[in-house]
Amino acid sequence: MNNKHGTTKGETILLEVNSLETAFKIDGEYYNAVDNVSFKVKKGQVLGIVGESGCGKSVMSLSIMHLLPKGIGQIRNGEITFNGTRIDQLSEKDFNKVRGKDIAMIFQEPMTSLNPVFTIGYQLTEVLFNHMKISKEKARVEAVTLLKSVGISRPEKIVDEYPHQLSGGMRQRVMIAMAIACQPQLLIADEPTTALDVTVQAQILELLKNIQDRNDMSIILITHDLGVVAEMCDEVIVMYAGKIVERTNVEELFYNPKHPYTKLLMGSIPKMEEVVEKLASIEGIVPSLKNMPKVGCRFANRCPVATPECFEITPVLAEAEKGHEVACLLFETSKPKEGMIQS
Numbered sequence: 001m002n003n004k005h006g007t008t009k010g011e012t013i014l015l016e017v018n019s020l021e022t023a024f025k026i027d028g029e030y031y032n033a034v035d036n037v038s039f040k041v042k043k044g045q046v047l048g049i050v051g052e053s054g055c056g057k058s059v060m061s062l063s064i065m066h067l068l069p070k071g072i073g074q075i076r077n078g079e080i081t082f083n084g085t086r087i088d089q090l091s092e093k094d095f096n097k098v099r100g101k102d103i104a105m106i107f108q109e110p111m112t113s114l115n116p117v118f119t120i121g122y123q124l125t126e127v128l129f130n131h132m133k134i135s136k137e138k139a140r141v142e143a144v145t146l147l148k149s150v151g152i153s154r155p156e157k158i159v160d161e162y163p164h165q166l167s168g169g170m171r172q173r174v175m176i177a178m179a180i181a182c183q184p185q186l187l188i189a190d191e192p193t194t195a196l197d198v199t200v201q202a203q204i205l206e207l208l209k210n211i212q213d214r215n216d217m218s219i220i221l222i223t224h225d226l227g228v229v230a231e232m233c234d235e236v237i238v239m240y241a242g243k244i245v246e247r248t249n250v251e252e253l254f255y256n257p258k259h260p261y262t263k264l265l266m267g268s269i270p271k272m273e274e275v276v277e278k279l280a281s282i283e284g285i286v287p288s289l290k291n292m293p294k295v296g297c298r299f300a301n302r303c304p305v306a307t308p309e310c311f312e313i314t315p316v317l318a319e320a321e322k323g324h325e326v327a328c329l330l331f332e333t334s335k336p337k338e339g340m341i342q343s
């Protein structure tokens, strides 16, 4: 099978998330922000995750990366397997060997992840020292090479500068350089270009695509931008209120969206070539964690085609067509079978 970038893609599963539930403690009680989510990322694949603000996209990435706020956020159920190893159960010490080396993450606002008091070179070489046996001199040379590889001109000068001396686009390039320093197999990019202006956005995406091709890296790309999805992704997951409501390959999603939520997000007549817009805004809001409906479809109160049963029966994410899963009672496959435990 070919991926979006024309290279042959194996079917090796790199990451598997199974029945993941991540909850936050609010007023002494736990509420699921990610609720029974399962998906796989194949080697060399770019998986897009879309959904409105507050749907659980970032919480899912933080769960994978062991970055949930301590004492507040907690994985309550499920498994996360990377290259056959249960990474959700690793101790912090053991996960530190994975983070940055095998799985790296870039965030929306690079200033929050770059340390303002250290030079770019210091921060880049720190990543290398953490995971490789490498001399100081070699690390500096490698840092310059990395900066060059992410399209930073005059890398010999930039390596000695501080984050505040760089533009937003350059800082994001530095973040990418740090993320790919150890050639991770998986990169999680959470809104990597949202804070940047349009031309810089396009350059950064092009850069990510090139690195992905070069290293046969897998990417989980979280974005509000459907143009980015069309451009970058092989498969897409649509999330609503902590759950996956639709999952399929990118062409199917644009030409044949099934869930009313997906259709609304895309505007009424989505056409892949024309998609340059951000997610359309839908009337109403995503329920807060404390106000999540206990039964029924979580989107029902905003759904233009909801029927009374949508408020009573919780749909199951299931294959409505080959390779196309949806959780909506409009589809027979989403109706829970007798005796099935609902969640």
Ligand SMILES: Nc1ncnc2c1ncn2[C@@H]1O[C@H](COP(=O)(O)OP(=O)(O)OP(=O)(O)O)[C@@H](O)[C@H]1O
Pocket: 024, 033, 051, 052, 053, 054, 055, 056, 057, 058, 059, 060, 069, 072, 073, 287, 288, 289
């Ligand atoms: N530290 C926290 N404490 C309590 N609730 C939280 C915390 N972080 C996130 N949440 C809640 O978890 C839910 C999912 O949030 P998340 O940040 O994953 O959304 P998102 O899909 O990434 O949104 P955005 O597109 O705005 O980044 C939201 O209801 C949010 O309010």
Ligand SMILES: [Mg+2]
Pocket: 057, 058, 059, 190
């Ligand atoms: Mg987020």
